[in-house]
Amino acid sequence: MKRYLLTLLIIIDTTCKIFAQPGNIIQQEPITSALQKANIGKVVFEADTIPLEGLKATDLLTNYQARPANNLYMRLLLANSLTNYQHILQPSASVEQLNQGNFQFTFYVDGRQVYQENLHKGANLPIVKNTKTTIFVPLISNRGEDSWGRSLWGRFINHGGDDALTTGIHQLKIEVRPYIAVPDLKVGELIAQGGISFTVPAIDPKDAQLQSIKPGSGWPVSNEAFDKKKIMDMNAMIAGNRFKQITSVVVIKNGKLLIEEYFNGSARDSLHNPRSVGKTFASAVMGIAIHDSYIKSVDQTLKEFYNLKKFNNYSAQKDNVTLKSLLTMSSVFDADDDKSDSPGNENNMYPTDDWVKFALDLKTDSSKVAGKQWNYFTAGVVVLGDILNKSVPGGLDKYSADKLFKPLGITNYRWQYTPKNVPNTAGGLQMRSLDYARFGQLYKNGGLWNGKQVLPQSWVKDSFTQHLTLPKDVVGEGFYGYLFWNKTYTVNGKAYETYYCSGNGGNKIFVFTDQPLVVIITAEAYNTPYAHPQVDKMMRDYILPAVLK
Incomplete structure (x- = not known):
């Protein structure tokens, strides 16, 4: 009995120490x-x-x-x-x-x-x-x-x-x-x-095999050699879920289709949702509209398009916001999509019924100097889309079709729309991977397509300019152009510069400045920390080593 009581006391004492x-x-x-x-x-x-x-x-x-x-x-x-x-x-x-x-x-x-x-x-x-x-x-x-x-x-x-x-x-x-x-x-x-x-688990070897390029792509097919094993190794990583939720990889070299791979249920005719990749299409249409004189220049200010005194938080600083500052994510609005508590964070915009009003109602930040500080501002690109929509004949939907998509031979695409039924330039412009490649190749060609100057060459040059340095604590090394990102990959000790469109999930259109390459990667790794890093690894360790001479 004494032993039982002693044991019980020890248990009680231990329990008290653990829980009390x-x-x-x-x-x-x-x-x-x-x-x-x-x-x-x-x-x-x-x-x-x-x-x-x-x-x-x-x-x-x-x-x-x-x-x-x-x-x-x-x-x-x-x-x-x-x-x-x-x-x-x-x-x-x-x-x-x-x-x-x-x-x-x-x-x-x-x-x-x-x-x-x-x-x-x-x-x-x-x-x-x-x-x-x-x-x-x-x-x-x-x-x-x-x-x-x-x-x-x-x-x-x-x-x-x-x-x-x-x-x-x-x-x-x-x-x-x-x-x-x-x-x-x-x-x-x-x-x-x-x-x-x-x-x-080990993957099935057939899932790593190269996919043959079938007829009817709309592209001339390249017969240039590349490291097939590297691409098969990449395919194995995708099949083994090491690179997650990748849906396609397309490589254009010297204007010809070199690699065309689809994954996770995707196929040639699939329409992908590349999220903010769509922002860069707004930049392209802006360049065309300026060339056609429907917009005077990137130096035009918001007060030339809106009576800003009708919106909340009016200030003279807001009057002087330029189109260029919206194209380079360097306006003075109190907005930063990378900060969850920012008033102008895009997540605060989506529930509203007027996204342009949301943007123009925002306060300005007196600590910001226009054109000097980069902050990702999705709502600002919505404003650019609205300006285009009311400045070009027939509206943004018709104008982009006539001036950009039809000349490129892009017929199968799908805009998303704002609550005001304006094409959503925040992102979500859905297309086939091969058609995203057409957009990238247009820039690679200096704006030419089939002998026609679809996009002004000067606009391509201005877009591919390092207007701002990106903050390292947010995105690491790099620069920003006209809704284009800029970075340099190092492969085997050599540097390869690229301007690229980028969207949530790991979606990319890469246009290399010193190589005859356009690379498309589509993915659905939305809101994951690995979405963009895994694409960098694919490019650095597999795709570029496979196709560079």
């Missing part, structure tokens, strides 16, 4: 789940979204098959809340100061540390940090959740995970620690860890 946490700075949520109590201090993995109260031990995964249809969710089962763990590191800090930190994640593959990250302070809400003892997020998901877990996984993949998780069976392990950032960075002891067997 008398030194807490804030009250954490009670731990009531039997499964959580049995797995305190573990990172567990699940295949679906099951509420904790309904979760059974049999729902926890011990192995995962990395196939496109399979999801992988991570759950942290903690003995205390993050804030209380942080309090141990800095007892004198306030809750608000502790909230400036977050979790540190360390990823191991087969016993080797591959990636470590101090999660951004904004990745969890304060209430989650302060009270929650369970954290549940997707790591790999085909449901498109907007989650820091998917972003974290994407950064792990981009920083060594992709190279570590080769074909075969691996052991993936995740360790979790708290960190604080105030007054100095400090990382605490291990609070959770867990592992899973991670299988990367």
Whole structure:
């Protein structure tokens, strides 16, 4: 009996130490789940979204098959809340100061540390940090959740995970620690860890084979040699879901179709949604409209097209916003799509019934100097589309068809429209990959198509000018033209400059300045952290090495 009582007292004492946490700075949520109590201090993995109260031990995964249809969710089962763990590191800090930190994640593959990250302070809400003892997020998901877990996984993949998780069976392990950032960075002891067997299946060799170019493309077919193995290796990466949600790759060299590959249910006649790639078409039509004298010049200001005093937040600064500043994303509006709390963020525009009014109602930012500071501003391109629509004969839809698409032989395309039924120049202009290639080749030709000057050569030159330097903290190295991006790839020690259109999901139209190349990549990796980095890897490691001499 005494032994039984002694054992009971030990159990009670241990339970109190684990769950009571008398030194807490804030009250954490009670731990009531039997499964959580049995797995305190573990990172567990699940295949679906099951509420904790309904979760059974049999729902926890011990192995995962990395196939496109399979999801992988991570759950942290903690003995205390993050804030209380942080309090141990800095007892004198306030809750608000502790909230400036977050979790540190360390990823191991087969016993080797591959990636470590101090999660951004904004990745969890304060209430989650302060009270929650369970954290549940997707790591790999085909449901498109907007989650820091998917972003974290994407950064792990981009920083060594992709190279570590080769074909075969691996052991993936995740360790979790708290960190604080105030007054100095400090990382605490291990609070959770867990592992899973991670299988990367071998692909069917036929899925890596080159796809033959069928007749009827509308392009002359190139007979130039290229490194077929490199392209087959790329195809294998796509088939194996290492490059995710890629739908097509088209390469034009010296004006001829060299490579035409389709993936994930896409085909030659598929219309792709390349999101902001469509912005650059607005730039092209603007160049044509200026040549036709329907628009005087890029130096025209908004006050020449709108009575800005009828809109909210009028200022003289707004009067002087030029078309050029909208084309180069350098206007003085209080807007930045890369900042979620920016008043002019595009996500605030879409629910409104008048997108132009949304843009012109915005305040200006007195700290900005027109034409000097780059901030991505989708609503500004909507304004450009509206100006075109009311300046050209027949409106933007008819004018772009007559002046751009028909001369290029593009007949199968689909505009999206604003709530005011104006072609949506924010993006979403759907076409076939081969027709995006026509647009790219038009610029490569200096505006010529079949002997006709469709686009003024001077406009191509101005578009392919490094008007602004891109901020490194947002997009890395590069420059910006007239709704064209600019960067340089280095392959085998040599630099290759390209101007390109870019859209959410990893959609690109590349036009190389010093090589006879136009490259199209379409993808549906929308709102993922890997969308653009994986395209850079495809270009740098596979496509360019395959086709450059």
